[in-house]
Amino acid sequence: MQTVLVAGGAGFIGSHLCDALLDLGYKVICVDNLSTSSEKNLEPLKSNPNFSFLKLNVVDPLPEDINADFVFHLASPASPNHHSPISYHVLALETMLANSTGTLELLKFAEKNSAKFLFASTSEVYGEPLVHPQKEDYRGNVSTIGPRSVYDEAKRFGETITSYFWREKNVDARIARIFNTYGPNMLREDMRMSVLFVMQALEGKPITIFGDGKQTRSLCFVTDTVDGLMKLMFTDGLKGEVVNIGSPDEHTVLEYAELIKKLCSSKSEIILSEPLPEDDPKERQPDISKAKKLLDWAPKVSLEEGFGKTIEYFKRI
Numbered sequence: 001m002q003t004v005l006v007a008g009g010a011g012f013i014g015s016h017l018c019d020a021l022l023d024l025g026y027k028v029i030c031v032d033n034l035s036t037s038s039e040k041n042l043e044p045l046k047s048n049p050n051f052s053f054l055k056l057n058v059v060d061p062l063p064e065d066i067n068a069d070f071v072f073h074l075a076s077p078a079s080p081n082h083h084s085p086i087s088y089h090v091l092a093l094e095t096m097l098a099n100s101t102g103t104l105e106l107l108k109f110a111e112k113n114s115a116k117f118l119f120a121s122t123s124e125v126y127g128e129p130l131v132h133p134q135k136e137d138y139r140g141n142v143s144t145i146g147p148r149s150v151y152d153e154a155k156r157f158g159e160t161i162t163s164y165f166w167r168e169k170n171v172d173a174r175i176a177r178i179f180n181t182y183g184p185n186m187l188r189e190d191m192r193m194s195v196l197f198v199m200q201a202l203e204g205k206p207i208t209i210f211g212d213g214k215q216t217r218s219l220c221f222v223t224d225t226v227d228g229l230m231k232l233m234f235t236d237g238l239k240g241e242v243v244n245i246g247s248p249d250e251h252t253v254l255e256y257a258e259l260i261k262k263l264c265s266s267k268s269e270i271i272l273s274e275p276l277p278e279d280d281p282k283e284r285q286p287d288i289s290k291a292k293k294l295l296d297w298a299p300k301v302s303l304e305e306g307f308g309k310t311i312e313y314f315k316r317i
């Protein structure tokens with residue numbers, strides 16, 4: 001039986017990934033320091049004898065007695081909402097270290113184990129893009145010193161160190177540039193747009209939009225994202241590839257607010273609450289032709305279905 005180490009496996013995407021890997025018959029070691037997630041996400045997995053959890057900061061070396069055939073590195077704060085207590089603004093140094101020193105430690109582990117490696121990068125490496133939609137060869141428009149740079153530049157460095165290890169150390173590594181993903185297992189206090197709007201709509205509070213709401217986002221349901229990550233890891237011959245994983249179905253933030261309000265049958269008002277934060281991208285849409293070609297992958301879950309499941313989850317908890 002092959003072993004997969006999932007760093008950040010207790011998080012939103014990581015917990016769905018662990019679940020899917022166990023379903024496929026892998027042994028899964030989840031490594032997480034629970035800084036931006038809840039161990040509750042792991043409860044359904046703990047009864048599986050092929051699952052184990054190690055509470056560890058990826059900045060520290062992994063224990064000598066652990067081995068794995070595959071390493072997914074998802075361990076990083078990810079919420080951009082400056083009101084969230086677990087955003088990368090609050091956890092700025094932790095974010096920079098998780099994607100730099102953390103990536104180095106996990107790559108050294110992959111090298112020692114001759115394991116395949118996947119770095120979870122982000123569409124944020126494109127910054128405020130000057131081309132639309134974004135292809136993998138676009139080099140981005142990112143501020144090195146703006147408030148979002150603690151995340152964007154940390155991910156860019158994570159990509160650089162990953163590419164060094166495939167070029168110079170022969171590690172079979174690849175990079176997924178994940179675009180906005182939503183679904184069950186996100187923390188309420190994460191306050192990314194999809195969680196915030198669903199919670200506000202369910203509680204009948206005003207749905208608060210930054211800016212004029214005309215900025216666009218394309219959201220991918222988490223099971224589709226996980227499917228893309230697994231195809232990128234398990235398809236042969238993809239060493240050194242960088243692939244966008246996200247939905248090209250682009251809508252304005254206002255349209256998402258209206259859809260969520262409708263699906264929640266909510267009476268919430270939609271209000272423009274505060275100006276767009278500095279460096280907040282105005283539009284974001286992946287070009288996924290590379291994922292289609294290399295992975296035979298494209299998102300399948302509609303917004304209505306995905307938000308239906310997300311709303312059910314937040315009603316339950």
Ligand code: NAD
Pocket residue numbers: 007008009010011012013014031032033034035036037038056057058059073074075076077078079094098102120121122123177178179180181182186
């Ligand atoms: P999340 O916050 O739910 O999950 C991240 C997990 O990593 C958490 O369980 C957290 O406790 C853990 N973690 C953070 N720092 C750690 C450290 N130093 N050591 C060990 N564990 C640590 O976020 P998510 O949305 O599931 O994101 C997972 C990955 O995907 C992140 O790397 C994120 O940057 C990337 N990503 C996510 C999205 C998205 O829309 N969700 C988009 C682009 C990229």
